[in-house]
Amino acid sequence: MPADASTVSSSLPTASAREHDFVALSVELTGFSEVELLGTAIAPTYLEWLDERFAAVLSELLKAWDGVTKDYAPEDRERGVREEILADPKLGPFSRAIILLWYTAAWYPPEGNWSSIYGGRKDDSDEGAIPGAFPQSLVWKAAGAHPTAAKPGGFGMWSLPPEGS
């Protein structure tokens, strides 16, 4: 079937605090709104995947995010994320990998020698697509397109100017 068949998040009203924080941070990291990210219904899959491998680092990241929300005014959040997270030697590469996880539905191991220093369950052998997640990858939506072989626009839509032009 057209590949939109990911299960709907089973627990939206009762989503865990951890999932809530993960999505809130992801809004800041990806530039997609909470509604858009929840609409993918893929956050629980990513969270579970990360927790199996990087639970401690993820906790540290979410704690840093909590700090940003407390220490920076809403209009300064972007700067806060950059200072406290993206520029941090441990959290920066990890958060960039999370951005790419959202955008590509695949795990690109944190850059540099991050894995050998900070570990995780495994190292680069975890690189690759997250099973079943591809149709939810955001890079296509950012581009005004649709994921290859999923969520097609319908006959002839390619003749029209792209969305947002």
Added chain:
Amino acid sequence: MAASADPARPGAEEEYDVVIVGAGLSGSIIAKQLAEEKAKVLVIEAGTDQSRTFDGYQAQLQTFYDTLFRTPGSPYGTNPDALSPDIPGVPGERSAYFEQIGPVDFRSTYERTVGGTILHWLGTCLRMLPEDFELGTRFGRGRDWPIGYDDLVPDYERAELEIGVSADVAEQEYLGIEFSPGYGYPMQPIPPSWLDQRLGKALDGMSVSLGGEERTLRVRNTPAGRNSTPNGDYKPVGAVNRGPDWAPIEAGQDLARDYGQRCQGNSACTPICPVQAKYNSMKTLAKAADTGHVRIVTQAVVSRVLVDADESHVTGVEYLSYDAPDSPRHTVSIARGRTYVLACHAVENAKLMLHSGIAARSGELGRNLCDHPVLLVWGLMPERIGAHRGPLVTSGIEDLRGGSFRGEHAAFRIEVGNDGWLWPKGGPQGTAVEAVIRRNLAGRRLREELHERIGRQFRLGALIEQLPDRDNKVTLDPRYTDQLGLPRPVVSYDLDAYVREGIAAAHGITSQIFQRAGVEDCTEPVNEITANVQWRGQTFAWDGAGHYSGTHLMGDDPTSSVVDGHQRVWGYENLHAAGPGSMPTMGTANPSLTVAALAFRTATDIIKQLKG
């Protein structure tokens, strides 16, 4: 390993009118045509029949989703009992099959599975030019075909009907291509992409010079084997969903029947159309099965063609039926028919005949292997043009497919890619990685940048004509075998001066196109995904087109060709070798439509033979 079958054992053999090896484009068409004449047909397919059912087909789609770096073979995977080629050097590719001895790697693949390579084809349905059939006479280059364009017109028409081609006749009349009076394609053209329209606005009427000839370029709609809006009474064929032995699934359960009757714009033609709006050979195979005269056997690798003592008559084919792709366990059987067709793609046909020690007289078997080396250039249009929406290609520049310059260098056609930088860069994921890791973008700025940049990405691919060269060849070497003990092909390949000069000429034209359309050129001639080639101090990025020809080329002289103009193997009264391997040259046309036309021509020949 299983014991050998005893050919003399009663009951171990099956008798048919026609035995066809390969359930791809050629095999399916020939099976259907013969079965409609009530011939008893056996089709023997090396691969699995996973694509036969809707669920099996969708499982391939799922495999594709879960593959990080996509190639034409991604959905179809590795079958150790019927290996398919990989693209050398591409990350995550399937197991190697060819033994490549160069000097240049052959970079095109094919699929050994029910449906064949037409599963991953793009769908382009260009006819060859009349002059393509007469290269030797007209330009002193390559070879003439034993038949001309006019001979093939009725079969082109049959092929276009069977595939269900969407195109407009008036737009396809150029460089000598003529259509029968009153002829119309089955379906209206696929609508042009926004990129086609914007590029056309910039380019149409552009004048270029090639070999001293002035040519006017235009962006022209590409005839497509994908469902559009039907003309007249034509009824588009949607997705295939078949039960055991290809029986139709009971009414009410055949969910797929009305699915894929029109392209939805899934932007994944190669390697897999999720809805089967793109033609595939299962559609023809299902029609063949509906006659009740065709038996299709899968997971059965034909290992030898058996001939009689004076080697003029085929007496049977031996095949190995394996239990499961991962296991070498198999049984050996022999199928017998009045006549035989090898239709398992260029390299497999040659491999099978070489391994059987037949068709050796001309010395051309396995030789003259060609592809369309594709010059790739990529860049950013001045505005967002909506990459990654709709069929991967909906237009091309065809005005340089022919001309007197072919005495000096290769002709070419230029494909306009709606697929952004998918081919040379592996898709927009690479752009995202670069933006996040190297350009330190995140949040809204990241999203805005990707919106702008990916939306402007496009590529051109110039398909360069290649001429038959005896040293570009498939050979066998007992050192290289698969797990069934059958040979893995040894491939020698090179790009000669004629091709390289053509690549340079095409690059001159694509540069002018970029200049005229204001395209920011982002081409990296040396990169991690494509190959590169040098010529006269310049380096160009190129890749294989997936187009094979020449391994058992046709001619009108048994001493210099392997098959005749009906694809009958010289020297054997009851053996045809059908498919792209029969084509002495391809010109610049993507070969599938011509392969289909030749299959109809061969079917007519066999019907005549059986009735005679």
